[in-house]
Amino acid sequence: MSKDYDVLCVGGLVQDLLVQPIPRDLFDKDAVHVNSMKFNVGGDAANESTVMAKLGVKVILGTEAGDDETGRGLIRYMESQGVDCGNVVYRGAQRTNIVMVEEDGQRHFVVLAHKSRGFGEKEDFDYELLDHIRFISVGSIHIAKALDENLAEYFKAAQAKGVVTVADMVSNKGRQTLEDFKEIAKYTDYLIPSELEAQELTGETDPEKMADMLLTWGPKGVIIKLGAEGSFIKNAEGGCFVKAFPVKAIDTTGAGDNFAAGFVTALTHGWSFRQYAEFASAVGSLSTQTIGSTTGVENFEQVIAFMKKCGRCDMDV
Ligand SMILES: Nc1ncnc2c1ncn2[C@@H]1O[C@H](COP(=O)(O)OP(=O)(O)OP(=O)(O)O)[C@@H](O)[C@H]1O
Ligand SMILES: [Mg+2]
Numbered sequence: 001m002s003k004d005y006d007v008l009c010v011g012g013l014v015q016d017l018l019v020q021p022i023p024r025d026l027f028d029k030d031a032v033h034v035n036s037m038k039f040n041v042g043g044d045a046a047n048e049s050t051v052m053a054k055l056g057v058k059v060i061l062g063t064e065a066g067d068d069e070t071g072r073g074l075i076r077y078m079e080s081q082g083v084d085c086g087n088v089v090y091r092g093a094q095r096t097n098i099v100m101v102e103e104d105g106q107r108h109f110v111v112l113a114h115k116s117r118g119f120g121e122k123e124d125f126d127y128e129l130l131d132h133i134r135f136i137s138v139g140s141i142h143i144a145k146a147l148d149e150n151l152a153e154y155f156k157a158a159q160a161k162g163v164v165t166v167a168d169m170v171s172n173k174g175r176q177t178l179e180d181f182k183e184i185a186k187y188t189d190y191l192i193p194s195e196l197e198a199q200e201l202t203g204e205t206d207p208e209k210m211a212d213m214l215l216t217w218g219p220k221g222v223i224i225k226l227g228a229e230g231s232f233i234k235n236a237e238g239g240c241f242v243k244a245f246p247v248k249a250i251d252t253t254g255a256g257d258n259f260a261a262g263f264v265t266a267l268t269h270g271w272s273f274r275q276y277a278e279f280a281s282a283v284g285s286l287s288t289q290t291i292g293s294t295t296g297v298e299n300f301e302q303v304i305a306f307m308k309k310c311g312r313c314d315m316d317v
Contacts, residue, residue, distance in 0.1 A: 004132040006268045007052060008087065010062040010147070011045030011139025012118060015074060015094060020101035022108075041077055042097070042293060044139025044168065045119075047254045050294045051261035051283065052137075053082035055303070057268055060133070062087035062126075064119040066094025089124050092116050105251070118144025125154045130161045137264045139257065141169040141176075141184055148176045148184075155187035164267065166190045168260045169197050186218035190267075192260055194225045207232035208239055221273055223280070225259055227252070233277045242277040245285035245310055254293025259284035262303070271315050279315070282307045 019037045026032055041050075045063050052059045061083050065071035071094040075085045098110035124146070136158050142148060155165045167188045172181070181201065185191060191214055193201065198210040211222040211234035221235040230244040262283025266276035282303050287296035297303065307313035 003134050004058075005060045005084065006058045006133070007049075007135045007137055007264055008060050008062055008129060008133045009045050009049040009052065009083075009137050009139070009264075010087075010119065011048070012043035012143060013041065013046040013061075013063040013065055013074060013078070014043040015070060015096045016040045016042040016099050017096060018099045018101065021103040022100040024102065026100075040292065041074055042254075044143065044257050046074075046078060047257035047293045048137060048139055048168075048261045048264075049078070049083045050081045051258050051287070051297050052265055054294075054297055054299055055261065055265040055283070056300045057265050058084070060084040060086050060129070062119060062124070064089050064091050064116065064124070067091055068094055070094035070096070087124075087126050087129060089119060089121075107253070117146035120144055120147030120150050122150050122153075125150065127154075127157060130158050130163055133163055135164045135166060135264055135267055137260060138165075138167040139260075141167050141181065142172050143170050145175065148180065152180075152183040152187055155184065159187050159189070164189045166192065166260070166264055166267070168192045168256060171197055171200060182217050185214070188219050190221045190223065190263070191219040192223045192225065192256075192263060194256060195227075198222075198224045207241075208234065211239055223263065223277055225256055225284075227255075230281055231259075231277055233273065235273050237273070240274065242274065242281050245282050245306070245312070247285045247289050249285075249288035251291045252288045255284045255287050257293060258287035258297060261297075265300070269315070269317075275315050278307065278312060279303065282310075282312070 018040050019034050049059045049061045065075050065088050067090040079085050100108045165188050202210045202213040204210045207224045214222045224232045228244055231242050259280045262280035263276050266279040290296045304317050
């Protein structure tokens with residue numbers, strides 16, 4: 001049966017005010033003059049869905065936006081990027097983060113300690129949508145309270161309808177018990193933690209041991225992201241390292257979101273597990289070559305040409 005969308009991408013959308021360069025002695029001065037001060041759209045699901053749309057995926061965004069002009073403006077922007085915003089919930093005031101970037105690229109965030117629980121309240125999940133999508137990709141487990149509480153139920157319903165579930169994550173920071181996490185993992189087909197997150201969950205330091213333990217909790221594939229080293233992947237058929245691609249990395253912000261976008265895009269093409277990770281790795285690496293989270297990747301053809309140039313494309317494309 002043909003579906004209306006390939007992927008529902010769930011998670012965060014924020015407005016970032018990026019200011020650079022900020023000197024270390026900012027607070028010793030009355031005023032500092034900077035070269036660049038601009039608003040950017042950020043957030044895990046905003047980044048991931050934008051990159052997926054560029055890669056030719058029919059993606060619908062599930063997120064929370066401010067119930068104000070700023071929030072509606074961000075959503076208009078997302079739509080202009082080719083992302084369907086049919087599952088957006090408008091609530092409260094739009095969140096803005098200030099990102100202060102030092103001369104050497106180090107970032108410092110000013111984040112409003114606000115009361116919103118984010119997208120993921122029971123009523124935010126559209127159960128009818130499950131008949132119209134093939135995949136769900138969650139930006140980050142552990143980033144929003146509401147999502148942590150209600151995701152397992154939605155993933156369970158999704159899997160029952162044959163929808164494949166994918167989740168990236170952030171560090172737990174005491175937000176959820178391990179038992180609650182395992183409840184989500186039970187219904188997650190592909191889990192994409194970073195090395196640090198996988199270590200935190202399993203207590204292991206060797207990527208293969210981390211993957212082995214995570215696999216016992218439910219996923220049929222585990223992909224552990226290792227930054228410039230690439231990733232370690234494992235499923236029932238075995239495990240292997242998948243290298244990053246050779247690039248001159250200048251900004252790794254959002255590399256994880258790009259990797260996830262690449263992985264889910266690859267899933268929609270129905271290749272092999274290793275090929276999903278190869279394509280994801282190419283997308284992640286490409287994303288680090290430019291400043292900004294969604295600027296490195298242009299389209300599907302660019303990624304394939306890059307993989308071929310590196311002698312690492314064995315997909316039938
Ligand atoms: N310095 C780099 N050089 C080449 N490729 C990179 C580099 N950093 C990241 N990548 C690519 O991007 C992928 C994801 O990056 P990373 O492992 O940092 O994810 P993450 O820890 O989830 O990051 P994030 O901080 O975005 O959450 C890597 O697996 C790799 O393929
Ligand atoms: Mg990450």
